[in-house]
Amino acid sequence: MKIGLGLPVDEPAVLVDWARRADAGPFRTLGLLDRLVFGNPEPLVTLAHLAAATSRVRLQTEVLIAPLHNTALLAKQSATLDRLSGGRFTLGIGVGGRADDCFAAGIDIRTRGRRLDEQMTLLHRIWAGEPYGSGAGPIGPSPVTPGGPEVLFGGFAPAAIDRVGRFGDGFLGAALPPALMADRFQQVRDAWRKYDRPGEPRLIAQVNVALGPDETVEQARRNIRAYYAFSGHADHIAGALLATPDAIRDAAKSYSDIGADEVMLYCWSSDTGQVGRLADVVS
Template sequence: MPVGLGLPVDDPAGLLTWARLADDSPFSTLGILDRLVYDNPDPLVALSALAGATSRIRVQTEVLLAPHYNTAILAKQTATLDRMSGGRFTLGVGIGGREDDCRVAGIDIRRRGRRLDEQMEQLRWAWAGRPYAEGVGAVGPLPATPGGPEVLFGGFAPAALERVARWGDGFLGAALPPAYMDRMFRDVETAWEKYGREGRPKLVAQASVALGAPSVVADARANLLRYYEFTGRAAYMAEGLLTTPEAIRAAVAGCAGIGADEVILYCWAADPDQVTRLAEVVFA
């Protein structure tokens, strides 16, 4: 089963080192989160740099908060990244839940789900090379991947799971234990069948990890607490941080056991030596 890495965001310049190390290892994907009112790099700009610094590994938003974006510009940006990376781009997408992000983006937080549904129709239209609207031409370039880059939806609500079947190629699960993620995977498969989709959805799980000296683990916990503070569940998320080889191997095996097609090990501390440590744990 492929295993990817979610990248820490507190040292954007250091991400090139992470990318080159991961590209020389068996890891499958590099993922990066999206927020507006937060000290993180823009995910599409960052992934463009990482795609240029690598030749093999895929790059992925995890997840891009699409309702914050102008749809035509997002169509152009994502198609460009897919084209210039040779089809190595996956668009992980979601609606977000932060009032401050929505306020800065100028959108109504109550309409973000409906806005995403409208955006997906427009994105699929643009990626196919069709005129974007009546009286105007297509928004190019065409992506390298026919029909547009791979799209994975993240989220917890039933509407998010149905979007997988309506618009997507698969589901990107949050950092939940396999027992909880199993139910969500099955709900995604049920929605897929409901909408008459052929084949099966791609199912991607995620686990939060930190592997190294106590300072590395402490940095990861602090970053987790800060990122999830608004949810009221920050302590719970930090408690789920996996910090030993045994726990990380068990999580990967557990995700494989529930039918995951890929696992993303999300790293919350900036130490790039974790790439080598994690590779030794997962691929030995």
């Protein structure tokens, strides 16, 4: 099973160091979250910067809130990042759920799912080199990856799982323990078969971790509480943080046992020493 790292967002200046260390280690993927009304770095800009600092590790939005974005521009940005990274880019996307993000982007939160469905049809058409529409021609550059970059869907609603079967290459599951994630993974496989897709969907699990001295762990918990303050469950989520080698190993094995192709260890503290510590855990 492959292991990825979710990058911290509280100190953007350290992310190049994180990326270079991860590129030299056992990790397959670097993930970066998306918000608009928050202090995180913009993920597509940041991952383009990290693409230039790495040569092996994959780069993944985890997840990009696609309805906040202009679709034609998103198609161009993602195809450009796919080319700049030599095909190492994965577009993890979802609808989001924060009213302030939707308000700031000027979209109706009630129609964001329908908007994402429309976006996916247009994204695939643009990546295939077809004209944008009757008033505009093709939008380049062409992605390195045939048909466009790998697309993963995240989310909890049945519509998110259905989109994997209709539009995606796999599913990115977060915030569920292995016993519950197993059922979610099976729903994804069922959606895949429903749409007669060949092969199997990629199944990725995400778990929050912090590994290091007490300050590193406490910084991670503070950042989790700040990020999830809107939810009313911030303390519960921070309390579920995995902060020992054994807990992280056990979680990775448990997700592997239910069929995860990759586990993303999402780091909430900017302490770069975690890259080496986590490499030792998973090696």
